[in-house]
Each structure stands twice: as structure tokens, then as C-alpha cells.
Amino acid sequence: MFLKQLSIFIENRVGALTDATGILADNGIDMQAFSLADTKDFGVMRIIAGDCEKAASVLRANGYLVNITPVLAVETENRPGAFHEVLMRLSDAGVFVEYCYAFISPNPGKAQFILKVSDDDAAEKALALA
Amino acid sequence: MYSYYNREAETMPREKLRELQSERLKATVKRVYENNQAYRLKFDKAGIKPEDIRSVDDLKLLPFTYKQDLRDNYPFGLFSAPMDEVVRIHASSGTTGKQTVVGYTRNDMAVWGEVMARTIGAGGITKKDIGHISYGYGLFTGGLGGNLGSETIGCATIPASTGNTKRQVTLLQDFKPTFILCTPSYALTLAEYMEENHIGLDQLALRCGFFGAEPWTEAMRAEIERRLNLEAFDIYGLSEIIGPGVAYECQVHKGLHVCEDHFIPEIIDPDTGEVLPEGEKGELVFTCITKEALPLIRYRTRDVAAIIKGDCPCGRTHLRMTKPAGRTDDMLIIRGVNVFPSQVETVLLEIEGIGPHYQMIVDRKGNLDSLTILVELAEGTFTGEVRKLEALREEIAKAVNSTLGIAAEIRLADHKSLERFEGKAKRVIDNRKLLD
Structure with a gap:
């Protein structure tokens, strides 16, 4: 399943992240998954929001650079080796994983992953075989 | 004597x-x-x-x-x-x-x-x-x-x-x-x-x-x-x-x-x-x-x-x-090298993906002068990929270094985040306080 992910550029300064999360909080945006990629000089916050378009528009209105990207959401059994199996399928299909983050699934006994892959179609095909 | x-x-x-x-x-x-x-x-x-x-x-x-x-x-x-x-x-x-x-x-x-x-x-x-x-x-x-x-x-x-x-x-x-x-x-x-x-x-x-x-x-x-x-x-x-x-x-x-x-x-x-x-x-x-x-x-x-x-x-x-x-004039001397803000401007204008606004911060860390340049990202070029931003930063740093002859730390800033000036822009913050 593909989800819309919101990427937000975060400057390297104290308070930059809380400024962004504050805007989301004030606008009642629910974050279902969250990750922060950081480098020495800046960060990129990635979220799966309840209302992606609204989140993007309120952030843009506040001067943030945002980008909406389709990402692959995968649900697996919450057991050892489950994630490995997913990655093996992608690897066998020659698909690169650019980045990935995990979060707790609302479904009992399940785990969920967000994956940004090099080839969306090939990834979907590889995982559908499951 | x-x-x-x-x-x-x-x-x-x-x-x-x-x-x-x-x-x-x-x-x-x-x-x-x-x-x-x-x-x-x-x-x-x-x-x-x-x-x-x-x-x-x-x-x-x-x-x-x-x-x-x-x-x-x-x-x-x-x-x-x-x-x-x-x-x-x-x-x-x-x-x-x-x-x-x-x-x-x-x-x-x-x-x-x-x-x-x-x-x-x-x-x-x-x-x-x-x-x-x-x-x-x-x-x-x-x-x-x-x-x-x-x-x-x-x-x-x-x-x-x-x-x-x-x-x-x-x-x-x-x-x-x-x-x-x-x-x-x-x-x-x-x-x-x-x-x-x-x-x-x-x-x-x-x-x-x-x-x-x-x-x-x-x-x-x-x-x-x-x-x-x-x-x-x-x-x-x-x-x-x-x-x-x-x-x-x-x-x-x-x-x-x-x-x-x-x-x-x-x-x-x-x-x-x-x-x-x-x-x-x-x-x-x-x-x-x-x-x-x-x-x-x-x-x-x-x-x-x-x-x-x-x-x-x-x-x-x-x-x-x-x-x-x-x-x-606005010439700066950084690590013995003459630097004009207009040189930085010329370099930045030639690079895609960044805005025309910038700010130069000159500091003395330890005993050596340091130059940090804040550069605004342009709207529409942000793809969410860290890799691309890193590459952009690298490109700016290289271009600045080859023009000025000194290395500068490049910091990416949100677009429209740097101060806008009416009239003469104050692009340089010199924190060295070397002149009496």
C-alpha cells in the first residue's frame, strides 16, 4: 500500500523542530508515523499525517519547505525475522531501499514499516507475491 | 638605542x-x-x-x-x-x-x-x-x-x-x-x-x-x-x-x-x-x-x-x-584573504536551487577566522531527499571556495527565512570585533 509522506526541511537551529511540530499541533494534525533524518547541518522531518494536504498547506503558509512523496507502507507479523523477509523480497527484485522507519501498528500482533524504494512498481510486485 | x-x-x-x-x-x-x-x-x-x-x-x-x-x-x-x-x-x-x-x-x-x-x-x-x-x-x-x-x-x-x-x-x-x-x-x-x-x-x-x-x-x-x-x-x-x-x-x-x-x-x-x-x-x-x-x-x-x-x-x-x-567599502579580510560580499553573491546566483538572499557570518573560533554562509533554499527544489540537499551544500561550498580562495561553512536555511532589507542590505555579521 502506498501512503503520502510529508517531508519538511528543518534548519539547523534551536527550536526549528518544535516550531514545526507546534504548527501541526495547533492545526490538529494527527501524526501516524514520524522520522527525523539529520545531518550535521540540517534535518528532514518525515511524517505520515492524518490529513496530509492540510498539514502541507499549513506548513507552507508558515514558510516551510515541504514535499509530498509516495512511500510504501508494509505490515508484517510482529515476530523476529518478519522485516528481514520483506527486505529479502525487495533485494531479490533488485529494489533499493533509500530510507525506512517503523512504527507500532494499531492492529494487535502486527508491525508496520514505511519504505522509500528506488522502484515503486517493482517493490509492489515483489511484496504482493507474499 | x-x-x-x-x-x-x-x-x-x-x-x-x-x-x-x-x-x-x-x-x-x-x-x-x-x-x-x-x-x-x-x-x-x-x-x-x-x-x-x-x-x-x-x-x-x-x-x-x-x-x-x-x-x-x-x-x-x-x-x-x-x-x-x-x-x-x-x-x-x-x-x-x-x-x-x-x-x-x-x-x-x-x-x-x-x-x-x-x-x-x-x-x-x-x-x-x-x-x-x-x-x-x-x-x-x-x-x-x-x-x-x-x-x-x-x-x-x-x-x-x-x-x-x-x-x-x-x-x-x-x-x-x-x-x-x-x-x-x-x-x-x-x-x-x-x-x-x-x-x-x-x-x-x-x-x-x-x-x-x-x-x-x-x-x-x-x-x-x-x-x-x-x-x-x-x-x-x-x-x-x-x-x-x-x-x-x-x-x-x-x-x-x-x-x-x-x-x-x-x-x-x-x-x-x-x-x-x-x-x-x-x-x-x-x-x-x-x-x-x-x-x-x-x-x-x-x-x-x-x-x-x-x-x-x-x-x-x-x-x-x-x-x-x-x-x-564592504571588504572583509578573512584569514588574510580579501573577501567581498559581492563575490559570494555572484557565486550563489549561478547555482540552481537556492535563492538570491544570503548572510555571511565571520567569527574567530580559537585563533582562526571562520566564515559561515547562510543560504536560502528556493521553493520547489526541495524533494525531501537528504542526499540531494547534501549534494547542493557540497556544490555551494566548492564554488565558494574556488572563488574566494578560502573555505566557508555553508548552512542551508528555509526559503524566505533570512532577513529582508529595505535599501542597503546588511549581509555581513562580523563577530570578530577586531577594530577599536
Whole structure:
């Protein structure tokens, strides 16, 4: 399943992240998954929001650079080796994983992953075989 | 007892000096008028003929020369000697990527050697001494200029150039140089390295240091003298006039004596161009009266200084100028390199994915100047990929480095996050507080 992910550029300064999360909080945006990629000089916050378009528009209105990207959401059994199996399928299909983050699934006994892959179609095909 | 390299010239009675200046000025004006088309046009436009200049009193009749004149006549258009008489070329960074190019004939090299020898000799250095030159060798005039002065005196000269502090300290320990030439901030870097590595001052033989090429304070002088156990001398120069050696401190340490038999200083009001009375602060202007390849007439340095009134106890008759206290333009000196904000602007405009707004922050971290440039990301180029942002930052850093000649830390900022200015933008924040 593909989800819309919101990427937000975060400057390297104290308070930059809380400024962004504050805007989301004030606008009642629910974050279902969250990750922060950081480098020495800046960060990129990635979220799966309840209302992606609204989140993007309120952030843009506040001067943030945002980008909406389709990402692959995968649900697996919450057991050892489950994630490995997913990655093996992608690897066998020659698909690169650019980045990935995990979060707790609302479904009992399940785990969920967000994956940004090099080839969306090939990834979907590889995982559908499951 | 004060030291001199050329006592006769340095303590020449004012009246005799004036005569010499008048004679040399007349010859120089004739030289540029006859040998350089740009100057001939400039003088004709001002309605000045060489014979109108009868003494130094007539200097004020002559038109100014600006850095722009050097750029307009890039690279050799202001030379007043044929290229087959030129033996050396140096260049310094300019505002628009074009360098400021200067040339020297064999005689000019002799003049340079003489004035740099006076600079170093004022510290009591003789041919028995060993000199360590840690200014950059190359197009920059610091290294080779210092080298020339040291060799003119007859000192054993170590062309250490810049960088590799560990090796430099080894040279200081093993070769036992008695004097050093470098930027004041590098002197502190050397001191720091020695302290960190528990190398005692007893292992060094340094007696004097000649520091310049960047602004520094009296507090830094005291610190350098204490941490390196030497007497610190301030030196002043610019490549357009000759390089280091234009003015130098004596052992009194109250201002810098201008080598007036080679360069005539004036202090002018930068707005009106009027010559200001002695003691008043204004823009420093120099006229070269002994050079052949590039004898600039009334060159506007953009440095702000004053002529110090009264005689110097050292016995030198040549006028003293104050340490320059700022600039009339926006030029910055970072790690000894001239940097104009407009250079940064030019670089940024050529890179896609970033906006035209930027901010430069100059700091002194430890003893070294640092430059940070904040750059705004443009809307629509953000893809959410860290990799692309990193690549962009790298691209900017490389372009800035190759244009300015110094490395800068590039920080990406949100678009429209940098302050907008009405009228003249304040793009530079200089936190070094080096000027009194």
C-alpha cells in the first residue's frame, strides 16, 4: 500500500523542530508515523499525517519547505525475522531501499514499516507475491 | 638605542625628504603619462600635464586611481613598463572574480626588498638572524615579500609558507629562527599547538614577530608576546602599492612609519576627496614615486587611518600612520584573504536551487577566522531527499571556495527565512570585533 509522506526541511537551529511540530499541533494534525533524518547541518522531518494536504498547506503558509512523496507502507507479523523477509523480497527484485522507519501498528500482533524504494512498481510486485 | 636597516634614508631630514619626494613624483608622473595610455587619458580628462606637477604640493591636483581602474585595465593595462622589463607578477582576489594584478620590474623588486628590509630591520634584525616566513607563498604578496626582505638583509631564510603547523613548530625548534612573519592569528595557532604538545618556549629562539595581512588588536599583541615570548611588530601593505613593506612599526610601537621616500601617504575625506589635516581620520591614499611597472597615482586604499602628529622618539622622520581602523567599502579580510560580499553573491546566483538572499557570518573560533554562509533554499527544489540537499551544500561550498580562495561553512536555511532589507542590505555579521 502506498501512503503520502510529508517531508519538511528543518534548519539547523534551536527550536526549528518544535516550531514545526507546534504548527501541526495547533492545526490538529494527527501524526501516524514520524522520522527525523539529520545531518550535521540540517534535518528532514518525515511524517505520515492524518490529513496530509492540510498539514502541507499549513506548513507552507508558515514558510516551510515541504514535499509530498509516495512511500510504501508494509505490515508484517510482529515476530523476529518478519522485516528481514520483506527486505529479502525487495533485494531479490533488485529494489533499493533509500530510507525506512517503523512504527507500532494499531492492529494487535502486527508491525508496520514505511519504505522509500528506488522502484515503486517493482517493490509492489515483489511484496504482493507474499 | 633603536634599530634601523637604512638609517640614512629612514632618518632623512624632512626638508631633504620633501625635495626627494618632489623630484621622484615629477619623474613618476612623467613616466605614467608617457608610458601608459589609461593614465594619459585620465590626466588629459582632468586637464593635467606632467609639467603642472612641480612639487609634492601639487599632488592634490592629480586624479585618484581606484581599484576599479585596475579591474577595467585587467590584467596589465595599468603597467607603465614594457612586459620584457617585468620580472614578477602577483595577484589578489577582486570583487567580481577578476583578480587585481600587479607587476614588478627588477628595480621594483629592489625597492620591495629595501622597504621589507626596513620593516624587519626595525626589530633589530641583522644578517646574523634566521627568518621563518609563514605567509602564503604564491600569488599573494605576503610570503615572497617577506622572503625578499629577509634575504635583502642577508638573513638565512626559511620559506615555510602556510599550513602544517606540526612541521612549522619542528622547524622553529630545530632551525631556531630568531624572527617570524605570519598573520597574527597564525602566531596564536602556533602558540596553541606548542602548549597542547608541551613544547616549552625555551626550545625556540624567536625574538621578533612581524604580523599583518589581517586586522588585529593591542590585546592580541599582548597575548602573542606573552605566549611566544617575542616582540610583536605590526606591518602594513597592499599589493597594489607594493605588498608588505608600505609601512612598519619601530620599537616605539606607536604607529607605523610609511616608507615616504617610496610612497607618499595622504588622508582624504572619502566623500569629497579633500585632503584632511594631519591627525584627522579618513581614507588612506598612496602615491608610488619610485616604482616602474605599476606606479599607482593617488591610489584609494579604502582603509581608514590617520597620520599621527609629532616626532617619533626612534628618530625616524617618516610619517607614522595609525593601524587601519576599518574600511570605506564592504571588504572583509578573512584569514588574510580579501573577501567581498559581492563575490559570494555572484557565486550563489549561478547555482540552481537556492535563492538570491544570503548572510555571511565571520567569527574567530580559537585563533582562526571562520566564515559561515547562510543560504536560502528556493521553493520547489526541495524533494525531501537528504542526499540531494547534501549534494547542493557540497556544490555551494566548492564554488565558494574556488572563488574566494578560502573555505566557508555553508548552512542551508528555509526559503524566505533570512532577513529582508529595505535599501542597503546588511549581509555581513562580523563577530570578530577586531577594530577599536
